[in-house]
Every structure is written in C-alpha cells, then in structure tokens.
Amino acid sequence: MIDLHIHSYYSDGVYSPKELVQCAKELGLSTVCLTDHNGIDGVEEFLTTGQSLGMKVISGVEIYSYLDVGGLSNNRKHIHILGYDFDTKNKALNKALKKLQKRHIPQVKTTIKALQEHEWNIDEKKVFDTKATYIGSATIAGVIIKDSQNWERIQKDFKNRKIIPITEIIGKYFFKAYGRIYEESEISIEKAITLIKNAGGKIVLAHPGQHLSWEDEDIIVELKQIGLDGIEAVTSHHSWQEIEHWQIVAKELDLMITVGSDFHGYVPKEWDFIIRGPWDYFFQQCDRYSRHFLNLG
Template identity: 30%
Template sequence: MRGIIVNIMAVMIDLHNHSHYSDGVLSPSEVVCLAKESGCNVFALTDHDTTDGLAEAQQEANNQQIKLIHGVEISAMWNNMTIHIVGLNIDKNNPILCSGLKQHQDFRKTRAEKMARGLGGAGVVGAMEKTRALAKTDMLTRTHFAQMLIQEGICKDMKSVFRRFLTGKKPGGVGGKWAQFDAVIEWIHAAGGKAVLAHPLRYRMTNTKIQRMLSHLSNAGLDGVEVITAYSTDEEITLMSKWADETNLLYSCGSDYHGWGNQRVQIGRLKDFPNTHRTIWNSWN
C-alpha cells in the first residue's frame, strides 16, 4: 500500500469504517461496495483490534476499482481512560502488530463473558446467546451488547444503554485492560503505518484535557488526529485543526461507519478540510 497519491479536491476520502469482523453490520465486501456506491474513491477498513476482514475487502476493492487503505482501530489506555488509535496504511501481517492485536482479542473474549454475567445479574436473560445472534464472528463488542439491549426493548437507544448498563460500575461495565497508548503507536509504526487518534471530541474530557492528551500522544509519536468525523460541526473542525497544528499532528477524517439501522452515519459524507496540505495522506506520496 505504498506510493499512494491522492488529491482531496478530486476525491472522496473516508479513513474510518467497520465491518462485521468487529462491530459493524456488513461484510467487508459489502462495506467496500457501499463505499463505491457512495462515491468514495479512497476508503479504509478499520475494524476494532483485528485485520481479519482486510483480505476480503482488498479483493472487492480490486473489483470495484476503489483505493483501499489497510487499517485497524486499536483500543489503548491514556491516563487510565480508554481511547482509540487508528492505524492506517499498515502491513497486516507484521508480527509485532499481530501479537499486540492477539492480546486485545483475548481480552475482548474475557470481557464479553464478564459483561454477559453482569447483565444476567441485572435480569437480562440469555444476554450472551442473544448477543451472539447479532454477531457474524466471535468478536463480541460493547456495540453488540448495546444493540441487543435495544432490540430486546430494554433500552431505547445507545445513549440510554451506556448510561444504564455498560460503563463504570453499571451491571455490564467492565474496565479496559488495553495496552498503553505509546505501545499501540509502536505496534502501528512497526507495521509501517500511521497512527491517528480517533474521534477526539467523543471522549468525556474537558478541552484542556483533550489538548494535554494530544500533546502526550504527539510526543509518543502519534502522527495525526481525526479533525473531521461524521458529526463534526464547522466550529469543531476549526478547533481541532488549531489543536492539531499546535501539537504538530496531521489531519485525518473518517465517518466511523458501522451500518446499524439506528445509526445515521453514511460513508464519505464528511465536511471539507480547512487546509489540505496538512492531511495524513500527503505523507504517503
């Protein structure tokens, strides 16, 4: 995946998307086809802590004549909080990256079992079986449990699910045991990729704390930050661009598409960049 040259003014780019190999609904092939139908020219598949869907996605991308960026979204710890770091333009077969992802996959299995037990204790009958029915692979995420609770009529939306069940000391809350942020950045760099902080304004932090996080991550080698997401306002894009410039981070963008019916995110439907010379893909030229 080297030698990529793209022009933001001529193409639609979306560098954060999911398939059913993590917590998305569609297969990798279906996500690639949808990206093509949406007018996307450059597209990244970035499943949580796994690269298993990339081979299928690449085959379909070749058929659809769309540029596929091999990616992964990795959970990480910063200041005892869980954050997400996207690896872009990676070698999915790199042994250091594969070893790190295997650690996280093992923890996800343990976490799912604990979440199911916690929900069972709160009166949610058959939590594990009902959640497994929504997943296409063995990867069970908090999103799967959340969608199960919505489909069962226990909660009305994602916000109420996390407020009632899946965070902190709530019945389905299980603390993260992810690698530290600097280790995750090293995994991505070992695989030849660029490390990008995902959706920085989604974390429950003050502006001051977000700026401190960006500084810490930049000093640890972070390459970029998602300046534009599906929900970004013009004011937020201006603010994130400013913070990225101050911490010497490049700009990335991504819809974080999953495909669940109660999520209104569309692939490629992103606002324009204020400064195209600072984009992450310029470093791939």
C-alpha cells in the same frame, strides 16, 4: 470523497467488509479504510474487494488504548488510536491483537452473566456466534435487542420512544442501572503506537473531541513525541467548532488532518447528527438497517 474510519461486523459494525466497500463505491467514495476495534480480521476482504472495484483502499485498525498523563494511573485518559497503511501480516501486531481479543472474553462473560442475573434473555452462545473477533458493548447490546421480550422491556423503560439509540441502551444497562458491568479492553498507547509503527503504519488520534478537552494540547505534543502522525479532526463526533479547533491544533503541530465517519451501520437516520455531506451515504444505509434492527417495520 474519502472515509478513513469505518467498522464492519468483525467488531461492532453491521455489514461485512465487502458490503461496506461496495456501498462506498456505489455512493462515489474514492478512498476508504476499514478500522475495526482491536482487530484486523476484515482487512484482507476489504482490500481485495476495493482493489477489484478500482478504489483506493488502505489497511486500518482502531485500538482502544490508555494514556497515564504524567505517568499517573489515576490520571488515565482513554484514547482511540487509528493505525493506517501497515503490513497486515506483521506478526507482532497480529499476536498482540489476538491476545487483546482473548483477554476481553472474561469481560464479555461477566457482562452477560450480570445481564442474565437481571433477567435479560441473553444466550452467551449467541454473542460468541457473532462474527466479531473483538466483542464490544454494541455486539452484546445487539444480541439483547433482537429478542422480542427484551425489546419490549427496553421500550417500556424508554417510555415507548420511537428511536432508542444503541448508545443510550448501552449507557443505561451497562453503566448505570446495575452499576458498571462492562469495560473495554485496552493496551497502553505507547504499545499501540509501537505495534503500528513497527508494522510500517501511520498513527492518527481518533475523534479527539470525545476523549480530550481543548486544554489538552500538551497531551497531543506528548503523543507527537512518541509517534503520532495525525488527528482525525473531521469526524461525525465533532461539532463544527471542534472540527475547526482540532484542525488548528493539527496545523500548529504539523500533523496530518484526517476524515472519518466512524460508521457502524445502525445509527437511526432520525439521530440529530451535526455533519452532513460525505456522510449521506451512511444515512441511507443506516436508515435501511435501523428499520430492520429496531423493529420499526
């Protein structure tokens, strides 16, 4: 079994790179890749652990990027680009990712301030004390829900539902209740592709069903021209129909087809996921963690 899309606590995942590899080994995966958002700080630990356990491990990253379709900024698509098997020591790549992480800090501070203004208990220090080198929305949300008063408030807002997915918490408080108080930091897709290519890596479009429609094949053609090597057709974000559709697109355009769970570590087991099979191990882990994380006892 292969999984080429996993997150650690260096972005918005829960586990350390070492724990992820150990867990993958225990559950019989043969090839794994860590793809943290906008950062590669966990890759060395991931690779070293994997090698010592005799697994095939690949360097990886998931870069938030944007594509202005037809060169128009009002026709902007937000696309996640996966980079694989690159030189982790590449200077330009490391520099660009560090710059992106730094550029994101004011955004994180603005979001925290907005939350404080709406009387959430959130200490900026706690957010910046996390291991995350790129602080995403889930990292901030993770700090919020660990406070018991905040958690009570959330439960009340969600009418005491037993399971409250973190994506719903983010959607409600970061994008709706007080307007849009959070944005991810991105680079242009051309830049993301160039950085990975120059570091000797391959480019894969992450979970296209999340950002593109079935009519967007022209965009894939455009991306292929600038260096796209593959499509993550098999992902937990896709329905069976989408998995089939994106495999057909990949085959038609002679692109690789890749498989990735996009495991972060805190998705409750009770979520109605469509895909089963290689992801069973994630459910076990998710369950273990979500009970602790969501105070379910």
